[in-house]
Amino acid sequence: MCGIVGAIAQRDVIEILVEGLKRLEYRGYDSAGVALVNPDKKLDRVRRVGKVKALADAMTSEDHPGSVGIAHTRWATHGEPSEANAHPHISNDRIAVVHNGIIENHAALRADLIAEGYQFASETDTEVITHLLHKELLKSGDMLEAFKATIAQLDGAYGTVAIDVENPGQLYAARSGSPLVIGYGIGENFLASDQLALLPVTRRFSFLEEGDIAVITRTSVQIYDQAGQTVQREISESDITHDAGDKGPFKHYMLKEIYEQPIAIKNTLEGRLKNGKLAETAFGEDADRILKDIEHVQIIACGTSYHAGMVARYWFEEYAGISCNVEIASEFRYRKSQVHPKSLLVTISQSGETADTLAALRLAKEIGYHSSLTICNVPGSSLVRESDLAYLMNAGAEIGVASTKAFTVQLVGLLLLVTAIGRHKDMNAETESHVVSALNALPAKIEQALDMSKAINLLAEDFADKHHSLFLGRGDQYPIAMEGALKLKEISYIHAEAYAAGELKHGPLALIDADMPVIVVAPNNELLEKLHSNVEEVRARGGLMYVFADSGAHFKSDSTMKVLSVPHCEKVIAPILYSVPLQLLSYYVALIKGTDVDQPRNLAKSVTVE
Numbered sequence: 369m370c371g372i373v374g375a376i377a378q379r380d381v382i383e384i385l386v387e388g389l390k391r392l393e394y395r396g397y398d399s400a401g402v403a404l405v406n407p408d409k410k411l412d413r414v415r416r417v418g419k420v421k422a423l424a425d426a427m428t429s430e431d432h433p434g435s436v437g438i439a440h441t442r443w444a445t446h447g448e449p450s451e452a453n454a455h456p457h458i459s460n461d462r463i464a465v466v467h468n469g470i471i472e473n474h475a476a477l478r479a480d481l482i483a484e485g486y487q488f489a490s491e492t493d494t495e496v497i498t499h500l501l502h503k504e505l506l507k508s509g510d511m512l513e514a515f516k517a518t519i520a521q522l523d524g525a526y527g528t529v530a531i532d533v534e535n536p537g538q539l540y541a542a543r544s545g546s547p548l549v550i551g552y553g554i555g556e557n558f559l560a561s562d563q564l565a566l567l568p569v570t571r572r573f574s575f576l577e578e579g580d581i582a583v584i585t586r587t588s589v590q591i592y593d594q595a596g597q598t599v600q601r602e603i604s605e606s607d608i609t610h611d612a613g614d615k616g617p618f619k620h621y622m623l624k625e626i627y628e629q630p631i632a633i634k635n636t637l638e639g640r641l642k643n644g645k646l647a648e649t650a651f652g653e654d655a656d657r658i659l660k661d662i663e664h665v666q667i668i669a670c671g672t673s674y675h676a677g678m679v680a681r682y683w684f685e686e687y688a689g690i691s692c693n694v695e696i697a698s699e700f701r702y703r704k705s706q707v708h709p710k711s712l713l714v715t716i717s718q719s720g721e722t723a724d725t726l727a728a729l730r731l732a733k734e735i736g737y738h739s740s741l742t743i744c745n746v747p748g749s750s751l752v753r754e755s756d757l758a759y760l761m762n763a764g765a766e767i768g769v770a771s772t773k774a775f776t777v778q779l780v781g782l783l784l785l786v787t788a789i790g791r792h793k794d795m796n797a798e799t800e801s802h803v804v805s806a807l808n809a810l811p812a813k814i815e816q817a818l819d820m821s822k823a824i825n826l827l828a829e830d831f832a833d834k835h836h837s838l839f840l841g842r843g844d845q846y847p848i849a850m851e852g853a854l855k856l857k858e859i860s861y862i863h864a865e866a867y868a869a870g871e872l873k874h875g876p877l878a879l880i881d882a883d884m885p886v887i888v889v890a891p892n893n894e895l896l897e898k899l900h901s902n903v904e905e906v907r908a909r910g911g912l913m914y915v916f917a918d919s920g921a922h923f924k925s926d927s928t929m930k931v932l933s934v935p936h937c938e939k940v941i942a943p944i945l946y947s948v949p950l951q952l953l954s955y956y957v958a959l960i961k962g963t964d965v966d967q968p969r970n971l972a973k974s975v976t977v978e
């Protein structure tokens with residue numbers, strides 16, 4: 369949540385900062401701001417409520433010279449989205465600070481600072497950093513000492529960057545729980561929450577580690593670790609080819625990313641399959657040695673990634689013959705759980721920075737898990753760096769806040785993991801080659817499913833005046849129904865619930881009437897007959913149904929039911945394939961509703977606060 373950019377150069381940096389913010393807008397978009405040290409050694413701060421465009425428009429109407437500056441796009445935690453609460457926050461016209469995350473002890477610090485005469489201009493937790501830094505600077509007279517002393521007093525998970533008009537040659541940054549990446553230019557250096565922000569100016573990056581403090585000048589980067597020792601952090605060349613700034617011919621990133629799924633799946637399979645089998649090294653050189661000993665799998669994730677984990681539970685138990693539990697990270701981390709012997713902790717995350725998932729991984733290490741593996745889309749992210757094994761999804765940057773291609777690629781990664789563990793358990797060579805050939809066929813199947821777009825677009829009109837909806841599925845399609853409901857609610861703001869269809873009669877049937885569309889996912893599998901009965905239960909209560917069904921599933925459109933035919937596929941990949949029409953449905957409903965598809969209200973892409 370929240371995006372940070374910092375730059376120090378010989379040239380004016382305003383354009384770099386604003387372009388960086390545009391690229392970070394997926395992290396938060398309720399207000400944005402920038403602070404520069406101008407040539408008269410004065411702070412030039414501009415803030416605007418709303419998206420980065422509002423700030424960019426304000427900046428272009430006047431000149432804003434300055435070769436050092438910081439910028440921020442906000443997702444509100446403390447204090448409503450307003451100009452006063454927008455970052456950067458300043459103290460005594462000298463210090464400016466941007467911050468991502470939460471300062472847990474802000475109330476106590478604020479009270480102390482107020483008692484000492486500091487006046488607060490916002491309701492944010494961030495402003496305490498600004499005044500504390502100013503106070504420490506007056507005490508020591510040394511900006512680095514003051515910055516270190518300030519950081520030492522903060523509790524919580526955050527990333528922060530500060531500038532001082534009296535020390536205009538430096539940016540000061542600290543990482544404690546929220547990612548910060550340094551970008552290395554020629555005679556200029558940069559900082560950001562995500563390397564995407566800096567791709568127009570550099571491809572050379574290093575990641576700050578937990579507890580690191582960095583002092584960045586035009587020509588140097590000095591990093592201190594948690595113990596205060598000078599350290600080097602590896603500089604790597606980014607090979608990100610996808611330019612996040614480019615929507616191509618698509619109206620929204622979400623639609624582009626839905627259509628990218630065939631290629632994203634090919635990319636994730638690339639090099640991981642060999643001679644019709646899973647390659648030994650698909651999860652890294654060391655993986656087989658770890659995976660062969662595993663007796664239980666515990667999956668931890670949030671949101672869409674959690675739904676991917678729920679599907680995988682069906683697969684682990686059915687195909688690999690190994691027990692599997694799945695839990696939401698924010699629950700797992702705060703309850704006392706029992707650790708099964710030889711248990712593998714699997715985290716799933718598009719961003720690799722989700723605060724709850726990361727905390728769950730750290731907890732798992734303390735309570736005796738055998739080992740950890742992450743399925744993650746962002747190389748160099750915290751989850752990747754802190755896990756024993758990492759499956760890099762290679763799905764390409766996902767910009768739309770509603771996760772689409774990351775979900776289907778997570779499912780592919782999970783199915784490969786089921787195979788990698790299953791080999792040492794119940795999965796024989798024949799099943800393995802069946803799974804692999806189904807996965808190889810998947811991109812083409814998804815292309816066919818994308819051809820349903822026109823029909824789904826038409827059907828979406830039925831949802832224009834609806835306020836509630838119900839999604840039904842059974843077995844490994846139950847989590848797909850949950851994911852379909854999440855997609856619809858987050859981008860169209862229509863209330864959507866998902867139920868395992870067998871649960872209908874235990875309560876939700878009471879909701880059924882003509883105003884409650886019921887969306888059913890119905891592949892042709894062993895639960896089809898049961899699903900037919902559930903559909904009849906809805907029909908008998910006057911419900912209107914939209915059934916996404918295999919052609920062999922024998923559903924027929926009539927006055928109570930619209931049937932959309934989904935391409936026939938192997939059972940094992942059906943959960944992946946059926947996700948696609950549900951993504952399209954939510955997209956087209958959101959278009960009709962006129963919502964902000966890529967940046968739905970109140971949400972952010974990377975949830976680095978708990």
Ligand code: F6R
Nearest residue numbers: 671672673717718719722770771
């Ligand atoms: C919904 C969505 C979220 C994320 C969740 C976890 O479309 O994208 O529910 O799945 O915030 O994020 P990651 O996968 O980055 O850990």
